[in-house]
Amino acid sequence: MRWILRCFWIDPLKRLFVVLLLFPLAILFAQSEKDSLSTPKVVLYLGGGVYSPWYSLGVLYAIRDYKLPVDSVVAVSWGAYVGALWSAGYELDAIQRILTDSSFVSRILIKNSEEESLASLPVSLSGEPSLAVRYSFFGDSLGYAHFRPKKIDPDFSSVARMLFRLKIDETLNRTDSNVVPFTALACKEGRLRPARVQESLPFSVTSAENCPTFVPADSFFAVYVAAYPLRKGKNADSPQTIAAFENELEQIRVQKENPKRKLVLLRPHAFADDSPLTLMQTGYSDVEKKMGELSPLFAWSKERPAAPDSILPRFQMDPSFENIPSAYYSHVSSLWNAADTGMAAASHFLERIAESPFYDSVRIEMDSVGVARVSAQATPILEFRLGGFGSNILGPLAYAGMDFRYVDQFEYLFGIDGFVGEHSYAVRPSFQLRGLFGGRADFSIFGNVSKIRPLKSYFSDEEKILLLNEIESNDLTLAFSLQNSVADLDVRILLGESSFRTALDDAEKLQVHSLLPDVSLTRERGDFEEWFGHSGYRLRGNFGWRSVNLTAVGFGDAPLYVSSTLDAQMEFAPLRFLALGFGASAGMNIRRESGHGYVYPKELEESPENVAVAVDNWYRLHPELSPWTSSWNFASTSSHHYAAVRMNAGLHRGIFGAWIFAAYMRDFEENPYIDLKADRLLLEPLLRISYRSINVRFGMSRLVSFSDFRMLKNFDDYHYFFQVGTRW
Incomplete structure (x- = not known):
């Protein structure tokens, strides 16, 4: 710098040379400053809640149709799931097929569908009319046996939850690269911190909905999407989630009063009903209602690049049973039908393993290359049955039965049942070895x-x-x-x-x-x-x-x-x-x-x-x-x-x-x-x-x-x- 000043004051020729050298650089610098000041950095914030998947999708449809620019996405909970797929470049129609699938809708919108009747009795699923009780038992390191009651019914509700999460993982594992910068936030140590999308979803212990607020960080232009209606009415969100919404929306109102910030809040007035189509239409129309506030963005519209991969489920899902103990490795692996394809393979496997009374803590986790890693724990089962049957040929007969079952490479069943009446009786012992020849x-x-x-x-x-x-x-x-x-x-x-x-x-x-x-x-x-x-x-x-x-x-x-x-x-x-x-x-x-x-x-x-x-x-x-x-x-x-x-x-x-x-x-x-x-x-x-x-x-x-x-x-x-x- 001293050399430049000395040349500038002493030598006229050198002064002219310096001016000619720096003039183009000054023009480029001024132009970049002008662009940076005139082109806002638009950040899209997608909130959580029960209605957020479909409401956020409707907002994204409007952003696409009106070519509104989005430079980055920050999201929590179900907004993070939708934002992750969209930021990866997947088409909105493909995302809509996922969000409107009956399994997805029922898992989020339909509440209390899995509650059991308090008056239900443990009636045996098949066989003679009887009530049944079932216990799993295991031994501890001191040699004591512990008994734990188990349900007679197959736990198909846990199968539905597990399959639902597997579908989430399968789609998210396709988003290993983004065409739009994306950040998911999860609740860790009482604060929202960057994390994997799965950690932000409601079924995780680090769900972003567990933190009290989600307030957008400072940005020049922010579009905040909150799928929480002004008119409360009937809402499927929990009271804790609603309280958190109220808190963060109040803070957003305060930030909107800051003249240095440009923040557009997209929030529905009310939902006519909670169908996915209505929620998406509401999100789309709410963007149109805010066109006055969003008008500065029209001059800098841009196209979003497409994703390099397909969001459709993989045709072939390869299972891995490396985490299964050797004692029941062959029994578990025989329940997976190699002829099944896509999600049907995992669905049929989970249904079969749910019908087996042995297994607890069954999990399937999908890795990035499409391998479904299966883990499970098995315990021996003891079942007692008591009931009766009869006819006007046999008369009334009292019935009782007992089974002991365990898995060690194959399934072993030792049972005895029988009946007794005024002049009739029967005792029937049995032994069954199941799962031979690959479970067939x-x-x-x-x-x-x-x-x-x-x-x-x-x-x-x-x-x-x-x-x-x-x-x-x-x-x-x-x-x-x-x-x-x-x-x-x-x-x-x-x-x-x-x-x-x-x-x-x-x-x-x-x-x-x-x-x-x-x-x-x-x-x-x-x-x-x-x-x-x-x-x-x-x-x-x-x-x-x-x-x-x-x-x-x-x-x-x-x-x-x-x-x-x-x-x-x-x-x-x-x-x-x-x-x-x-x-x-x-x-x-x-x-x-x-x-x-x-x-x-x-x-x-x-x-x-x-x-x-x-x-x-x-x-x-x-x-x-x-x-x-x-x-x-x-x-x-x-x-x-x-x-x-x-x-x-x-x-x-x-x-x-x-x-x-x-x-x-x-x-x-x-x-x-x-x-x-x-x-x-x-x-x-x-x-x-x-x-x-x-x-x-x-x-x-x-x-x-x-x-x-x-x-x-x-x-x-x-x-x-x-x-x-x-x-x-």
């Missing part, structure tokens, strides 16, 4: 020790030769099931030892030894439900062998024969309260006899001269014509070879329903002991009350020969029934 296969062992004595009053009009007074069973069943995308495979082997007492005078117990291996394939789609479904279908085929040996006074043999059945059922609901169903079935027992070809199985004889008719009918096939006829091995439907078609219709609302079932059966064997012709018709109207495992049915049923179909009008000849629960 199960292995089970079932035992059954029972005595059933049906009530004589229901069969009072039956011939004695067809009646069984008592049935004792000692059975062991081995089962293996495999789930497949085409059809489910089930292989069973039943080893049975039973004794029967018929209604004939002076009848002795008849001992029966049976071996029943069979294989079944089932394809089920839609929301199929046995007998009372509204949509879907089921195809089922069964093929097996039977060996039934009746021993009486040292007499008896066990010829082997083939048994096969086919069944198809379709259900649909043309109206919300109306359900229709159609089905068909066929079955045959057959064996090969030397010199005679294929014949029906040999009759079970208690002596060379006498046939044990009631026992023989018990082991025949029994087509499932209706809910009541499938609850017992009725002699009137017994056959070695049959075909049947059926249909049903039902009117239902909530837990109540009125149904009618009709069926046609063809007995190709023409069972000689049944006083019905080969062609038969069935009609069965019933009323039903169903809530979880509680299933109450009462109605009437009649099976007649096809030629006597007019007899269906004689209601005095119907069998009236009352049934609680399903078939044991």
Whole structure:
């Protein structure tokens, strides 16, 4: 500087040179000063609150359409979420698709939707009608066991929360670079500080809504968006949030009085309703109402660059189970279906793991490269059930059951349940190993020790030769099931030892030894439900062998024969309260006899001269014509070879329903002991009350020969029934 001054005063030529050198620099400096003074630095502040996502989006639509400049964005809570996506360059229409998705709207706007009724009872979800209590237990370092109650219902509300947060994380992980500078603020140590967007959202402990105020920092031109209406009315925000809004808005009013600040407050007067469309329209119109205050910005309008990536969910989501302990790593990983894509993969996984009673603290966190990192903790489960069931065939029966379940690579279940009545009882232990072959296969062992004595009053009009007074069973069943995308495979082997007492005078117990291996394939789609479904279908085929040996006074043999059945059922609901169903079935027992070809199985004889008719009918096939006829091995439907078609219709609302079932059966064997012709018709109207495992049915049923179909009008000849629960 001294050299410049010396040259300027001493040498005229040097003076001219310095002037020519500095003149262009002075012009450039003056122009930049003019630009900096005339072009305001516009900061957009997006506040929080329940209505802020959609109201802020409406404001951003107006900013786009009117080309208002925004140099940076500062935001809190849900305003930070919207601001982050917009600052990353994503199109507003794409952001709107996210904000108007039903899952997003329900998580923010709909309050108290997950509250449970105080009067609700812990009714078992399935099985016999019963109340259930469930405990998880764990041991501490001192060797003491601790029990903790667990809900019977799957916690689908936590699934919805977790999936919602995962969607938030998935979209925010795309915003690793911004086309507009962006800052999210979270509440840390009682003050708003820069943080990740997730830390600012309401479900975080550092939510920006926990701090008392959000006041914009000094800026030349600030646009502050507050989605808190002047007219209070019905507001979905908490009282604490509303108080914070009032406080910060009061401070903004004070700052607006400062002549050195230019601050435009965008705040709705009132919301006609809280629908997303109304909130967005209100935000857009509020910008238009402030055009007078925003007019200085029109001269410096600018276009916002587009984002380099898409905001659509990733087509393939890769899970990571590195945080899962090895004891249940394979069990958890088997619940993730590799064929699922996008958010459906995480949604289906969370639903499956919620249906499993073992897991607590399940979390899925999305990283920046699209890997869903899963973590969970599992505890053993102990469940007790107490209830009852029965019918006017079995009488009233008290029911109890207990299960112990734990996970160690696979799921192990040890259970025992049973019932007891005046003349009947049963005990059924079981062991199940689940989750084999990548979670697609199960292995089970079932035992059954029972005595059933049906009530004589229901069969009072039956011939004695067809009646069984008592049935004792000692059975062991081995089962293996495999789930497949085409059809489910089930292989069973039943080893049975039973004794029967018929209604004939002076009848002795008849001992029966049976071996029943069979294989079944089932394809089920839609929301199929046995007998009372509204949509879907089921195809089922069964093929097996039977060996039934009746021993009486040292007499008896066990010829082997083939048994096969086919069944198809379709259900649909043309109206919300109306359900229709159609089905068909066929079955045959057959064996090969030397010199005679294929014949029906040999009759079970208690002596060379006498046939044990009631026992023989018990082991025949029994087509499932209706809910009541499938609850017992009725002699009137017994056959070695049959075909049947059926249909049903039902009117239902909530837990109540009125149904009618009709069926046609063809007995190709023409069972000689049944006083019905080969062609038969069935009609069965019933009323039903169903809530979880509680299933109450009462109605009437009649099976007649096809030629006597007019007899269906004689209601005095119907069998009236009352049934609680399903078939044991």
